Amino acid sequence: MTVRIEFARPDDWHVHLRDDEMLAAVVDHSARWFRKALVMPNLTPPITSAAQAVAYRERILAAVTVDAPHFDPVMSLYLTADLSPAEVTRAWNEGAICSIKFYPAGATTNSDAGGTSLLQFAPVLETMASLGVPLLVHAESTDPALDIFDREAAFLVDEVAPVLERMPELSVTVEHISTSTGIDMVRQFDQAYGSITPHHLTCDRSDILANGLRPELYCKPVINSAEHRKALAAAALSGDPKFFLGTDSAPHPLSAKEARVAKAGIFNAPYALEVVAELFHEHDALDRFEAFVSGNGAARYGVEPSTDRLVMERTEPAVAPVDTLETAAGDVVRLFGVAEAALWSISLL
């Protein structure tokens, strides 16, 4: 019997769409099936004002070439020392943003404008708490003395927990959770939520290192141990409304991914749904797939799920999935999830 699932058009609550030729090359892959796309603001220079967010959203929509009237990018401002409570208030009241994003300075791609400590931004955080603006946190210590696999947990304990304790009105999404510490912290605090990526759900560090080095699996926070992968998968598969899909799709040219010093980021928007569906199928949990990709995140951000319905069937598509794309500038980008994409087809009901 064919395995078939029907679900509300999903949302991607964490995606990097870039700009210029890369934006043009990748945006259709988010627009085709996703409704909301929470677009990260770490451009160069970063998105730090309502006007910049509105202009970036217009560039994104102008770059879409597939028929996607459903596609609705929602924006975030980059939390920098220059971001004032007044600008946050203006951006929120104008409806230009759905959130503010914190990056530890230097932790990942284009994060130099970020901060070292969350509480250095206390005045802005207090404004956000009073307005109801969600804070999105890239939780990763930049202490060079700490082992790379311990940096998420350290940041959560040292930086995120004190903010959650001090500001119970501030709602926080721990982005791309990569450890059981993140899962536990989200469960511990009422106002905390967690996005989880397809790659952290299905890969662990042995996949990166055991059979030859696979730079395509290098991302921040780094994919951690099998034990952590299982904790993440258990949280997603449980249907717990605090956890939802954020792909963290982050395209880089192969010249940057397979360089002597490789950039962090995995381009998974094209096949994210197939990767997640295959995980839920393997664990006999397809009845909770819709909650993870369409329901939980919408509820967290205060919107109704889409009224569009999609269908996925586990039948080998007639055409083998492509494994790379090329930008107008000639850059090649590798796609994550090709094996799963070969097992599933997606259509609009």
Ligand SMILES: [Zn+2]
């Ligand atoms: Zn990201």
